[in-house]
Amino acid sequence: MKARIKWVDNMAFLGESGSGHAVLMDGPPESGGRNLGVRPMEMLLLGMGGCTAFDVVHILKKGRHDVRDCEVHLEAERAETDPKVFTRIHAHFVVKGRALREEAVKRAIELSAEKYCSASIMLGKTAEITHDYEIAEV
Numbered sequence: 001m002k003a004r005i006k007w008v009d010n011m012a013f014l015g016e017s018g019s020g021h022a023v024l025m026d027g028p029p030e031s032g033g034r035n036l037g038v039r040p041m042e043m044l045l046l047g048m049g050g051c052t053a054f055d056v057v058h059i060l061k062k063g064r065h066d067v068r069d070c071e072v073h074l075e076a077e078r079a080e081t082d083p084k085v086f087t088r089i090h091a092h093f094v095v096k097g098r099a100l101r102e103e104a105v106k107r108a109i110e111l112s113a114e115k116y117c118s119a120s121i122m123l124g125k126t127a128e129i130t131h132d133y134e135i136a137e138v
Helices: 040-062 102-116 118-123
Strands: 003-009 012-017 022-025 066-078 086-098 128-137
Touching (some): 040 086, 040 102, 040 118
Antiparallel strands (some): 066 086
């Protein structure tokens, strides 16, 4: 995997992924940024959310469950001193579908957290990661 980060101006940086996608990162005005993009630490949190959501949907679809939507709402706390690593992360899943069985959703979330989601397993080295879920019929 490769990535390239290019300084744009002030405190804005353009991240380019090896797969050819780009994202703008920027800092807040008090740090010299113009608030034009997400913060780098927000990118880490978004990456974890995307990774685990991908896993859960993939696992449910592979099990032939009729999943229609999946959202992950994340809340994180960081250390107060440098390096300000994540110390706690909570993921709340909202999984929607038809006749989804609770045990299937719970197992998909557990498999992601314990085996498949590289991002959350890596962030779990510094952060206590918890999760819960709700299931909605559509």
